[in-house]
Amino acid sequence: MSCPSANFCMAVLGSGYAATFDGTTWSQPTGLSSSAGQPDSVSCPTVSFCMAVDAQDSSAFLFNGSAWSSAPRISDPVPGTQTGMASVSCSSPSFCAAVDNGANAFTFNGTSWSPATAIDPGNQLSTVSCPSARFCAAVDYGPDVVIFNGTSWSxxxxIDPGTYLQAVSCASASFCVAIDRKGNALTFNGSTWSAPVNADPNGLTMGEGGISWPVVSCPASDFCAAVDGASGNVVTFDGSAWSAPVNIDSKAANSVSGPVLIFLMSVSCRSAAFCVTGDTIGNTFVRS
Structure with a gap:
């Protein structure tokens, strides 16, 4: 899910569809053409530009403000292989970065994607966040973060030995938050990462079978929202401390001991006054 304004959000569904939110209601889902049909990440720096990528292959999709079309394809690092894409983040229509379900990163210049760059050999990347074309942070399903400076990757x-990072969100080159599977949050001040601080001791944990995950969105250095990986909770950050968890999804909370796990799986905040989060069965929740 990606919300560049309080009157526009875009959500992509693993079933191969996308839907928009106008601040009041969601549109009917629109199908995206893909050989695999499992878009898993979308980034909209403006209401007239979104980029989405597919979890099963290297397909990419462009939204121009009114309709979706196929975007230039992301080149597989080894011809004939399809590791699938994990995450995409765009700071403008002329810059995006994407990471695959392996060690590779790709950048988009408004026209085409760069060749693969192996930025995290031997590991599996999870999320990338790019507040500008001169700064991105990517984390893997391990302890590592990799930084892009506009030219190359570090x-x-x-930064988090002994556990597994899961998501990262950067408001600027001098402020990021990364979340791990234990609910620990680490903040970046432009040069160093803080020690882990537990943001939600009861909620930000991996769910049944390891299929759920915490997600974080930071539109500014004095506000972040994170949703957990099991219990339907949200926690917020005011620039100095994390709030107590608030349950917003009772179905998710009640599913923890049930046969089917329901969990919040995406959150996007335009500001402290507007966030949207959604769960695995299609429910959405708005902070306004």
Whole structure:
């Protein structure tokens, strides 16, 4: 899910569809053409530009404000292989970065995607966040973060030894938050990462079978929202401390001991006054 304004959000569904939110209601889902049909990440820097990528292959899709079309394809690092894409983040229509379900990153210049760059050899990347064309942060399903400076990617740096990072969101080159599977949050001040602080001791944990995950969105250095991986909770950050968890999804909370796990799986905040989050059965929740 990606919300560049309080009157526009775009959500992509793993079933191969996309839907928009106008601040009041959601549109009917629109199908995206893909050989695999499992879009898993979308980024909209403006209401007239969105980029989405597919979890099963290297397909990419462009939204121009009114309709979706196929975007230039992302080149597989080894011809004939399809690791699928994990995450995409766009700071403008002329810059996006994407990471695949492996060690590779790709950048988009408004026309085409760069060749693969192996930025995290031997590991599996999870999420990338790019507040500008001159700064991105990507984390893997391990302890590592990799930074892009507009030209090249840094070497992986272990910021959270002994656990698994899951998501990252950057408001600027001087402020990011990364979340791990234990509910620990780490903040970046432009040069160093903080020690882990537990943001939600009861909620931000991996769910049944390891299929759920915490997600975070930081539109500014004095506000972030994170949704957990099991219990339907949200926590917020005011620039200095994390709030107590608030349950917003009772169905998710009640599913933890049930046969089917329901969990919040995406959150996007335009500001502290507007966030949208959604769960695995199609329910959405708005902070306004």
């Amino acid at each position: 070497k992986p740096s272990a």
